[in-house]
Amino acid sequence: MNKKSRLLYQQEHFSCYNYEKEQNARLEILNRPAGFILERNLIDTEIVFLIKGRFKLSYGKLVNKEITEGKMMLFPPGSHIVAEVIEDVHFIICRLRDVVQLCECMSLERLHKETECDSGDFYMLDMNDRINKFIELFVKCVEDGLHCTYYFNTKMKELFFMLRAYYIKEQLASFFCPMLGKDAQFMNLMYRSYRNVKTVQELADLSNYSLSGFKKQFQKVFGTSASEWMSQQKATRVFQDLNNSPLSIKELAYKHDFSSVSAFSSFCKQKFGIPPGKIRLNIE
Secondary structure (H helix, E strand, C coil): CCCCCCCCCHHHHHHCCCECCCCCCCEEEEEECCCCEEEEECCCEEEEEEEEEEEEEEECCEEEEEEECCEEEEECCCCEEEEEEEEEEEEEEEEECCCCEEECCEEHHHHHHHCCCCCCCCCCEECCHHHHHHHHHHHHHHHCCCCEHHHHHHHHHHHHHHHHHHCCHHHHHHHCHHHCCHHHHHHHHHHHHHHHCCCHHHHHHHCCCCHHHHHHHHHHHHCCCHHHHHHHHHHHHHHHHHHHCCCCHHHHHHHCCCCCHHHHHHHHHHHHCCCHHHHHHHHC
16 A cells, blocks of 8 residues: 655755745646636746636637647746636646756757747647646645745756657647747847846846846846846855855855855845855755
C-alpha cells in the first residue's frame, strides 16, 4: 500500500525568499461554477490548462468561442479575457516570467524562422496523456505546499521540453505565436541584457528606444516599471549569492555594485525584511 507523501522541512520552505505567496503566484489552481463570468487583464504570459468543464471565451477576435476540457491555451501579457462558464471548470494557470526555450537546440526565434503563423490567430493544443500526467503531479506537489520558484522554473523547463518532444513544429509555432512578435523580442532582449547594465537608461539604449518610449514599452510588456523589475532581478541574484556563494558580505556588496556594506544591508532589509547576515544564518 502506497504511503501518502507529505512535504518535509516545511518551515525551511515557507521562510525561504523563493517561497511564493498565494497572490499572483506562478501556478494558480482556479475553480469556478457554471454561470460564473470571469474577466481578467493579464500582466504575465499565461499558459492555461482546462482540466474539467466548458466555458465561452471572448478574447481578441474571438467572441463566445466554446472551449472544452483537455485544452491548453496561451495568452500574452496585456490580454483582456472574458470567460463565461457553461459547466463547472477546473483551470491550472502557469505564469511565465522568463525566456521560453523549448530545448537547448530550439528557441522560439528559431521556431518562428522555420514555420509561419499569424499572431492574430488563437490556437490551442490538445493535452495528451503525457501532459495530463505532468500537470497532475505538478499540482499535487504545489498542493502539498511546494511553492518554490526554483521548482516552478524547473517544471516549466520540463513542460517546454515535453512540448518539443510530443508536438509538431507547426503546432508549437501556432501555439506560441503570440510570443513571437515585437513584444516577445523586446522581452527576450531584456532578459539577455539586464545583467550587463546598471541603469534603466543603459537598458533603453540597448533597445534603441528613447527613455520615455522605453519606459512605456517596458510597462506594457512586463506590467511593472523597468526600475522596479531591475531591482527585483538584483534582489533575486543577491539572495542566490547569499545562499550559495563563499564570498563574504563585504565582497558580495562590492560584487553587486553597492557603495558600502551599509547600503547593501539596507537593500536586503528592504527586499527581504532582514539583513544579509541573518539571511545566511537562516539558510545555514
